[in-house]
């Protein structure tokens with residue numbers, strides 16, 4: 344069985360989502376090909392060429408790919424899709440941008456947000472905000488699968504490098520162009536891949552409190568910052584920090600939820616964390632039902648004391 348993985352590369356850096364996607368694809372095929380797109384993919388292709396399980400790396404370079412658009416990724420994927428029985432991508436913003444378009448162009452059904460792979464046609468995915476899991480079977484000739492990256496290992500051994508093949512760019516989407524990208528610069532670990540996440544909710548009460556209490560704690564723990572939707576909606580933090588059903592899905596070693604009640608939509612984004620710590624003044628807050636450690640107290644007193652102690 345031939346499987347293709349679409350690599351996620353940003354600023355020439357191979358994202359760990361690529362490793363997780365390769366791990367998932369190796370469950371249906373002994374080896375996988377990996378497509379890497381960008382304006383300069385030399386470093387990324389050679390890194391991926393040394394990952395265990397990779398049969399061949401396909402590099403596709405074009406000046407227009409400095410900022411990838413889903414439409415263009417889809418055009419490239421569709422141009423080589425017929426050689427594969429499986430196409431895998433991460434179920435994150437990157438994969439969600441182009442995979443539905445590929446599915447439409449190939450006239451197949453996408454299997455989305457897969458957390459487990461039973462066999463070559465049977466996949467498990469969460470439904471109802473992660474409250475139930477559905478097992479689905481796909482009979483499409485080309486199976487298009489997006490995977491939940493936190494459910495698959497990012498550990499891949501390094502081996503002798505395999506072949507890197509440059510493929511030509513097909514006709515691209517002409518009706519849209521990226522004019523500029525205004526990126527939020529951040530020295531913290533990325534929320535998606537951080538080992539420790541400190542997350543704040545409405546209980547913080549203000550942006551000043553969020554910054555003044557949570558940032559020093561996150562700094563001490565070298566943690567990524569996260570937030571509930573209520574904290575984002577209240578303007579305490581920007582929305583790319585939102586964890587949950589409509590935010591990011593995270594599964595760090597340690598997730599500290601501060602002033603977060605534990606609504607089902609928030610839990611959907613963090614309940615697979617290895618150790619969950621909850622700090623809340625309401626002893627009946629639902630977050631305590633999934634927390635490994637719970638501290639009932641006023642965050643205004645607890646957080647400075649905890650930070651000082653650390």
Ligand SMILES: Cc1cc2nc3c(=O)[nH]c(=O)nc-3n(C[C@H](O)[C@H](O)[C@H](O)COP(=O)(O)OP(=O)(O)OC[C@H]3O[C@@H](n4cnc5c(N)ncnc54)[C@H](O)[C@@H]3O)c2cc1C
Nearest residue numbers: 544545546571572573587588589590602604608609624642
């Ligand atoms: C379709 C849909 C999608 C959604 N997607 C998401 C999502 O992706 N992510 C998400 O988070 N939510 C999401 N929500 C919203 C979700 O339902 C909740 O409204 C939200 O998670 C609540 O955020 P919160 O826990 O910060 O606020 P609250 O529920 O208001 O909880 C605040 C908590 O802070 C505690 N607290 C207050 N003061 C203190 C103090 N001084 N010390 C200690 N504790 C204190 C309170 O006891 C309370 O438990 C979604 C909702 C819908 C309908």
